[in-house]
Amino acid sequence: MIEEISIEDLNPEEFVKEKVDEISSIVGDGLSINALSGGVDSSVVTMLGHKALGDRLKTYFIENGLMRRDEPQQVVSLFADIGVHVELIDAREQFFNALKGITDPEEKREAITQTFYRDVFGRLVRESEAKFLLQGTILTDVDETVAGIKRQHNVFAQLGIDPEEAFGYQIIEPLVQIRKDGVRKVAEACGLPESVCNRMPFPGPALSARVIGEVTPEKIELVREATAITEEELADVDAFLKLAILHDDRVTGIRDGRRDFGLQIEIRCWDSVDARIAEPTRLPPETLDRLAGRIVTDVPGVVSVTYNVTPKPPSTMEPI
Amino acid sequence: MIEEISIEDLNPEEFVKEKVDEISSIVGDGLSINALSGGVDSSVVTMLGHKALGDRLKTYFIENGLMRRDEPQQVVSLFADIGVHVELIDAREQFFNALKGITDPEEKREAITQTFYRDVFGRLVRESEAKFLLQGTILTDVDETVAGIKRQHNVFAQLGIDPEEAFGYQIIEPLVQIRKDGVRKVAEACGLPESVCNRMPFPGPALSARVIGEVTPEKIELVREATAITEEELADVDAFLKLAILHDDRVTGIRDGRRDFGLQIEIRCWDSVDARIAEPTRLPPETLDRLAGRIVTDVPGVVSVTYNVTPKPPSTMEPI
Numbered sequence: 001m002i003e004e005i006s007i008e009d010l011n012p013e014e015f016v017k018e019k020v021d022e023i024s025s026i027v028g029d030g031l032s033i034n035a036l037s038g039g040v041d042s043s044v045v046t047m048l049g050h051k052a053l054g055d056r057l058k059t060y061f062i063e064n065g066l067m068r069r070d071e072p073q074q075v076v077s078l079f080a081d082i083g084v085h086v087e088l089i090d091a092r093e094q095f096f097n098a099l100k101g102i103t104d105p106e107e108k109r110e111a112i113t114q115t116f117y118r119d120v121f122g123r124l125v126r127e128s129e130a131k132f133l134l135q136g137t138i139l140t141d142v143d144e145t146v147a148g149i150k151r152q153h154n155v156f157a158q159l160g161i162d163p164e165e166a167f168g169y170q171i172i173e174p175l176v177q178i179r180k181d182g183v184r185k186v187a188e189a190c191g192l193p194e195s196v197c198n199r200m201p202f203p204g205p206a207l208s209a210r211v212i213g214e215v216t217p218e219k220i221e222l223v224r225e226a227t228a229i230t231e232e233e234l235a236d237v238d239a240f241l242k243l244a245i246l247h248d249d250r251v252t253g254i255r256d257g258r259r260d261f262g263l264q265i266e267i268r269c270w271d272s273v274d275a276r277i278a279e280p281t282r283l284p285p286e287t288l289d290r291l292a293g294r295i296v297t298d299v300p301g302v303v304s305v306t307y308n309v310t311p312k313p314p315s316t317m318e319p320i
Numbered sequence: 321m322i323e324e325i326s327i328e329d330l331n332p333e334e335f336v337k338e339k340v341d342e343i344s345s346i347v348g349d350g351l352s353i354n355a356l357s358g359g360v361d362s363s364v365v366t367m368l369g370h371k372a373l374g375d376r377l378k379t380y381f382i383e384n385g386l387m388r389r390d391e392p393q394q395v396v397s398l399f400a401d402i403g404v405h406v407e408l409i410d411a412r413e414q415f416f417n418a419l420k421g422i423t424d425p426e427e428k429r430e431a432i433t434q435t436f437y438r439d440v441f442g443r444l445v446r447e448s449e450a451k452f453l454l455q456g457t458i459l460t461d462v463d464e465t466v467a468g469i470k471r472q473h474n475v476f477a478q479l480g481i482d483p484e485e486a487f488g489y490q491i492i493e494p495l496v497q498i499r500k501d502g503v504r505k506v507a508e509a510c511g512l513p514e515s516v517c518n519r520m521p522f523p524g525p526a527l528s529a530r531v532i533g534e535v536t537p538e539k540i541e542l543v544r545e546a547t548a549i550t551e552e553e554l555a556d557v558d559a560f561l562k563l564a565i566l567h568d569d570r571v572t573g574i575r576d577g578r579r580d581f582g583l584q585i586e587i588r589c590w591d592s593v594d595a596r597i598a599e600p601t602r603l604p605p606e607t608l609d610r611l612a613g614r615i616v617t618d619v620p621g622v623v624s625v626t627y628n629v630t631p632k633p634p635s636t637m638e639p640i
Contacts, residue, residue: 105572105581147577147578147579148578148579212569212570212571247569248568248569249533249567249569250532251532251635252425252636252638252639252640253633253634253635253636254632254633254634254635255633255634257467259468260634262634266626267629282605288629291629292629292630296630296634303630303634303635304628304630304634304639305628305629306586306626306627306630307626307627307629308624308625308626309587309608309609309611309612309626309627310612310616310624310625310626311612311613312574313573314573314574314580314582314616314623314624315571315573315574315616315623316571316572316573316574318572319571319572320571320572
């Protein structure tokens with residue numbers, strides 16, 4: 001049982017100090033690695049690790065082909081600006097091969113987990129001779145996995161998996177007692193820029209969590225385009241999470257006066273404090289009109305756009 | 321080429337008189353049959369036919385298992401009230417058998433067309449010895465079929481199909497020069513009650529047009545429930561068309577604290593004058609909240625509800 005540190009009890013500066021000491025004492029003179037996705041969780045872990053270990057932490061950005069437009073380069077350059085070197089690893093082929101033919105959401109998540117921890121990280125750990133992996137698991141990830149809602153890719157011990165046995169390295173999780181709202185406060189205390197502290201959550205399986213049915217490079221490109229448009233058009237909307245989903249179902253549309261049995265994109269935009277419960281944001285109709293108009297114009301094959309109007313529960317925020 | 325009678329040029333009383341004379345002169349002393357769905361098109365044709373032929377027109381309601389809740393009984397009793405006898409034909413098994421295993425929308429439409437005209441109507445014509453079928457095809461049906469947007473079930477001549485050869489009877493189409501707005505005016509002139517004159521359009525393939533993927537009795541029951549809730553909750557909304565669609569795609573939800581890979585219902589509500597172009601109705605957020613809340617509570621297995629925000633074109637109003 002993990003002891004939660006509530007947002008009221010959290011002293012971000014103290015927390016940073018404690019966790020830096022903890023990482024130092026566990027890793028000792030050894031080496032550690034970590035994966036940075038650019039999200040607030042892995043960004044905080046990167047900062048804590050570098051404060052504790054300096055050059056003895058090696059930080060990687062895994063380009064799995066499933067990230068948003070320009071995201072890999074943006075993350076590397078943002079951290080270069082604050083003095084942290086991040087190495088970009090091109091693993092696109094490995095991930096797309098692992099996802100081929102899979103339609104079940106939990107199998108998708110499992111394929112990504114295995115590719116990430118066993119194939120890609122396994123190799124990096126062996127090559128670097130690191131014995132530790134620093135990772136940004138938060139309490140909500142553990143809760144959802146244990147409750148059987150979603151298998152979060154970064155949860156092992158609570159499922160009875162020993163990462164040392166399964167993958168050959170030990171996993172350190174400095175954020176596992178707090179939730180997203182706490183992480184954001186710690187991010188500020190670490191000196192991370194505002195764009196990182198308040199960055200929207202983005203799921204572990206990245207854009208593959210937003211493709212219903214089989215994931216292919218072509219479908220990822222379509223949902224990447226729809227995601228870019230959605231984030232742009234909703235940039236001024238103050239919401240917890242904004243996302244675009246590519247459906248597998250086809251619906252009838254009209255293109256150039258003829259029938260086009262085309263694609264559908266679903267938009268979701270959520271108001272939430274800590275992701276446990278959420279409500280659809282009440283977007284102005286003009287905003288939805290403009291967003292839908294751009295998507296059917298700019299995303300090839302899309303004839304229909306919907307907006308999700310269900311709360312969580314019974315919905316979840318991500319569709320997969 | 322059909323000569324359109326525009327809404328400005330239409331004199332409804334004159335139109336009724338002309339069409340009654342036309343039907344009388346074509347059918348002569350013979351017998352005719354027609355199918356009444358309860359929609360404004362087939363209701364007007366039923367009235368014109370009875371004015372022209374009296375008892376020599378036999379009117380059927382085909383219960384295909386794809387109609388809305390209580391619709392068959394409601395239509396029969398409404399027409400009984402205005403003195404027109406309608407015979408209810410139970411053809412549920414024939415339609416569900418014909419739809420088994422079909423996922424392509426055009427194949428679905430074709431299966432329904434063949435079951436309706438060849439199997440069910442073929443038998444009724446043989447038994448009644450009628451030589452004519454009166455039918456409510458309107459100009460928009462012809463346009464969409466000829467343009468290759470949607471194959472409407474009631475369009476033959478324009479596709480080079482001779483119904484007499486294909487099915488053994490001649491088809492008479494008194495409404496083929498006008499559109500929905502014209503039909504509503506003629507409906508008033510025929511003395512039909514207001515509820516029929518302004519009845520929402522409902523597609524030929526009925527609820528099977530609102531199930532993405534294979535149509536089964538179980539899925540029809542779910543979309544029938546969602547449709548009833550949608551029509552109830554939006555009863556006070558002044559819109560051209562209101563519909564609920566059952567998707568084939570599944571999305572992750574939460575039920576009783578556990579993962580439920582569940583169903584999604586899409587709501588569409590359209591503002592339109594003549595169905596050629598349409599805009600999504602700007603529903604108040606409270607209305608959408610209430611509608612989504614009832615659907616996830618009352619329709620078994622549904623965890624997610626969306627609202628369509630795309631205009632026609634590039635969408636169409638019905639999804640199939």
